[in-house]
Amino acid sequence: MENFTFYSPTFFAFGKDTEQQTGEYVKRFGGSKVLIHYGGKSAKSSGLLDRVEASLKKEGIPYVMLGGVKPNPRSGLVYEGIELCKNEGVDFVLAVGGGSVIDSSKAIAAGVVYDGDFWDFYSGKRIEKALPVGTILTIAAAGSEGSPDSVITKEEGMFKRGASGDAIRPKFSILNPALTQTLPAYQSAAGITDIMAHLYERYLTNSKEVEVTDRLIEALLLTMKHEGPRVIADPNNYEARANIMWAGMMAHNNSCGVGRSQDWTSHDIEHELSALYDCAHGAGLAVTMPAVHRYVYKHDVMRFAKVAVRVWGCQMDFDHPEVTALEGIAAFQNFLCSIGMPKNFEELGAKKEDIPKLVEVLCRGNGREGSLTGFVTLDEEDCTKIYEMMV
Amino acid sequence: MENFTFYSPTFFAFGKDTEQQTGEYVKRFGGSKVLIHYGGKSAKSSGLLDRVEASLKKEGIPYVMLGGVKPNPRSGLVYEGIELCKNEGVDFVLAVGGGSVIDSSKAIAAGVVYDGDFWDFYSGKRIEKALPVGTILTIAAAGSEGSPDSVITKEEGMFKRGASGDAIRPKFSILNPALTQTLPAYQSAAGITDIMAHLYERYLTNSKEVEVTDRLIEALLLTMKHEGPRVIADPNNYEARANIMWAGMMAHNNSCGVGRSQDWTSHDIEHELSALYDCAHGAGLAVTMPAVHRYVYKHDVMRFAKVAVRVWGCQMDFDHPEVTALEGIAAFQNFLCSIGMPKNFEELGAKKEDIPKLVEVLCRGNGREGSLTGFVTLDEEDCTKIYEMMV
Numbered sequence: 001m002e003n004f005t006f007y008s009p010t011f012f013a014f015g016k017d018t019e020q021q022t023g024e025y026v027k028r029f030g031g032s033k034v035l036i037h038y039g040g041k042s043a044k045s046s047g048l049l050d051r052v053e054a055s056l057k058k059e060g061i062p063y064v065m066l067g068g069v070k071p072n073p074r075s076g077l078v079y080e081g082i083e084l085c086k087n088e089g090v091d092f093v094l095a096v097g098g099g100s101v102i103d104s105s106k107a108i109a110a111g112v113v114y115d116g117d118f119w120d121f122y123s124g125k126r127i128e129k130a131l132p133v134g135t136i137l138t139i140a141a142a143g144s145e146g147s148p149d150s151v152i153t154k155e156e157g158m159f160k161r162g163a164s165g166d167a168i169r170p171k172f173s174i175l176n177p178a179l180t181q182t183l184p185a186y187q188s189a190a191g192i193t194d195i196m197a198h199l200y201e202r203y204l205t206n207s208k209e210v211e212v213t214d215r216l217i218e219a220l221l222l223t224m225k226h227e228g229p230r231v232i233a234d235p236n237n238y239e240a241r242a243n244i245m246w247a248g249m250m251a252h253n254n255s256c257g258v259g260r261s262q263d264w265t266s267h268d269i270e271h272e273l274s275a276l277y278d279c280a281h282g283a284g285l286a287v288t289m290p291a292v293h294r295y296v297y298k299h300d301v302m303r304f305a306k307v308a309v310r311v312w313g314c315q316m317d318f319d320h321p322e323v324t325a326l327e328g329i330a331a332f333q334n335f336l337c338s339i340g341m342p343k344n345f346e347e348l349g350a351k352k353e354d355i356p357k358l359v360e361v362l363c364r365g366n367g368r369e370g371s372l373t374g375f376v377t378l379d380e381e382d383c384t385k386i387y388e389m390m391v
Numbered sequence: 392m393e394n395f396t397f398y399s400p401t402f403f404a405f406g407k408d409t410e411q412q413t414g415e416y417v418k419r420f421g422g423s424k425v426l427i428h429y430g431g432k433s434a435k436s437s438g439l440l441d442r443v444e445a446s447l448k449k450e451g452i453p454y455v456m457l458g459g460v461k462p463n464p465r466s467g468l469v470y471e472g473i474e475l476c477k478n479e480g481v482d483f484v485l486a487v488g489g490g491s492v493i494d495s496s497k498a499i500a501a502g503v504v505y506d507g508d509f510w511d512f513y514s515g516k517r518i519e520k521a522l523p524v525g526t527i528l529t530i531a532a533a534g535s536e537g538s539p540d541s542v543i544t545k546e547e548g549m550f551k552r553g554a555s556g557d558a559i560r561p562k563f564s565i566l567n568p569a570l571t572q573t574l575p576a577y578q579s580a581a582g583i584t585d586i587m588a589h590l591y592e593r594y595l596t597n598s599k600e601v602e603v604t605d606r607l608i609e610a611l612l613l614t615m616k617h618e619g620p621r622v623i624a625d626p627n628n629y630e631a632r633a634n635i636m637w638a639g640m641m642a643h644n645n646s647c648g649v650g651r652s653q654d655w656t657s658h659d660i661e662h663e664l665s666a667l668y669d670c671a672h673g674a675g676l677a678v679t680m681p682a683v684h685r686y687v688y689k690h691d692v693m694r695f696a697k698v699a700v701r702v703w704g705c706q707m708d709f710d711h712p713e714v715t716a717l718e719g720i721a722a723f724q725n726f727l728c729s730i731g732m733p734k735n736f737e738e739l740g741a742k743k744e745d746i747p748k749l750v751e752v753l754c755r756g757n758g759r760e761g762s763l764t765g766f767v768t769l770d771e772e773d774c775t776k777i778y779e780m781m782v
Contacts, residue, residue: 001568001633003406008399014650015394177392209630212614212638219610223603239600242392246650247603255646259405259637 001210001259008253010146011172014246016238018174019136022052022094023059029132029171031092034063035085037105038096039070043138046182052096052136064088069097072274072281073104075154078118081108085131095135095170099142099194099281102135106150106168109133122152123367127165135173140180140245141191141282143198143252145173153275159365160275175249177241185232189339190282192228192244196221196332197266197285198251203307204263204296204375214306216256221311223247225335232339265374266292269386272358277349286341287348290333291389296376297325304328345391355387392601392650399644401537402563405637407629409565410527413443413485414450420523420562422483425454426476428496429487430461434529437573443487443527455479460488463665463672464495466545469509472499476522486526486561490533490585490672493526497541497559500524513543514758518556526564531571531636532582532673534589534643536564544666550756551666566640568632576623580730581673583619583635587612587723588657588676589642594698595687595766598651605697607647612702614638616726623730656765657683660777663749668740677732678739681724682780685717687767692716736782746778 011029013021026034034056036049043049044067056063066081085093085108093112095105109131111118121127127148135145144150148169153160183191199217223243230240250256269292270284277284297304305321308314308328312335317323333343342348363370363380371379378386402420404412417425425447427440434440435458447454457472476484476499484503486496500521502509512518518539528536535541539560544551574582590608614634621631641647660683661675668675688695696712699705699719703726708714724734733739754761754771762770769777 001406001630001637003409004403006403006405007401010398012395012397014397015392018394209634211617212611212634212641215610215614216607216641219606220603223606226602239392242650243600243603246392250603250607250646255641259633 002207004258006258010170014175016178018176019051020055023055023061025172026061026092027059033090034092034094035090036063036065036094038067039101043096069101069104071100072153073100075152078104078107082111085112093131093133098139099144102144103150105133107152110168121163122161127163127167130167132171135170137175138179139191140248141194143248146249146253158275160271175245177238177245180241181236188231189341190280192224193282193286193336193341195248195251196224201263202257205260207260210260213256213260218310220247220251228339263374265372265378268372272362273350279348283342286336287390290329291386293329295386299376301325352391358387359383393598395649397649401561405566407569409567410442411446414446414452416563417452417483418450424481425483425485426481427454427456427485429458430492434487460492460495462491463544464491466543469495469498473502476503484522484524489530490535493535494541496524498543501559512554513552518554518558521558523562526561528566529570530582531639532585534639537640537644549666551662566636568629568636571632572627579622580732581671583615584673584677584727584732586639586642587615592654593648595654596651601651604647604651609701611638611642619730654765656763656769659763663753664741670739674733677727678781681720682777684720686777688716690767695719743782750774
């Protein structure tokens, strides 16, 4: 196991009706004027925004509102949010939505107290200072509610890039599983896939002797394998939603990823797909991961055999571990298809002829110099082959 | 799953040589004059205290020292520590040791800023305010490095009681697995048992639909089952020590125990043993748990069958689940014996004739009114029978 530090000071309020304490939590964590940042109509029509506003009013906390965050959130709205916060003297950013809203909120929070262009943070600069952020989560997926990370797409060039820093870790996150019950099946499945991707990216490590984190990751994958189909079968299953919601947070606050190298090449490869086609990130991952895994499994056959046996219930082929490894990859892909995720470019809405462009932006865009590093280092030829495997 | 809040704002620095950053962390978390609280000779003879002192000096942070914490830490030394801190103007308590040292440090930290007798907190009063506490952990066991809890024994009457409050949650904890390599096998095994007890106490729940936390608990139990014997076989196995150390923290920071009722009757029943006989807490738990489990398993046979299958590798007897349940309890006890833990009163140094006294203090001492609540409510007759099963 490698040396590490771990710090996860987010306060979580989990369960039914917890959004009614929003005002108290904003106060406790130092907010005196709030930006409520949200997405589209559902937060309004469901009555969620009304309840959040009522809770702030009850505590006498003034607020301004900015909606319109889209999946794969864009830099344009971030600039708008920064402007608004500066003009209105906002000192607390409250995200009401899923990962996209939270990531957009984090970008605004960092941008408000920064003298330069906020995009600097998405070009490699670490975020050291930001307004405090709170979240009310409506989709179990991104894990952004407990993470120091944010991903934003820059409209010029459609670059999708990430930024990080403890300053943007939410001060509090309100997790009410009931709020996720209205999600359509496809979005629920994309969220499930995203959570499993966060686990697989951590599982694919070159670090040795990491049994405790291996076991924790497997535990969360097993949870998703069990609860995922229950949510697809019955969107109103509060209990299954609750199990997924906590698993989604634990999958990405890094308590199961400490002390080990991680992968994240599937995320990199997928980001170009959702940036270009505006598909759901989880749907892109469902197509990307099996291809990446089949491309790299020979790098550590036993690791793939382990997840096949421990998570997917495969019998170990002790004479041919690679058979078990491939069986596990197939089982994972079958699972993703069974919950309604696409399995190839066509189902995703991606085009074979775009592959050179995808590879170019992936490997050369935004400061990269021709390859991705992770579990295995992948150059342009590797990435081309991987995209081709998805066709 | 039940509603819950979760807040774990401890900063963890994990790995080799991390104690050399002690001074920086004390400074970062606001300490300007430190009490170094420790146990006996080993912290001195190993050179650990020298390294900690050097690190504080490097940052120009003055300190006073108080050693002498014993296993099952006593109220007498806590009063002494409180006095010392007040006289010397200490504003930060640094624990260098295992759970006993950390618990004593937490009691001192709470007592210094409290007007009354610190024992009030161990008689049910919640700790709302305390000096900041930091820890340098030398034994993987109690989980106190990441918890808001402390257990102290009052010398008059030998009451062993717990206190809680976010204020005593460590601001930082330094976890260097190498520091645990000098532990004798018996103490290592007692630590392993304590960690597994923290997991079992959470596993024994009456809450329904808690798959994610069930799986996380099982993951940590599986880790202990795998790494425990490796540490007993080779005390210098850094990697096995590292896996156990992180599992020990995760077992008790409650991320795997949220949203569910918990048990803790095994801890209650054991506390009287270590209070009366001054045995290692883990050794007492090794004798207590199998008896408690055999006494209560019929309350939820399927839960005991589940841990038997998922952790202990038992085959499910679908016609007679109770057979599997009992097989799992036996496997757990066999495991504890295999790492050198006692299996009955005699091996522990406890006496059958003391049972009435143990039950009296357990069920009537310190405000209790005749029974323990948890997975199953246990009255004096139940507790008598359970102690008798340990003979």
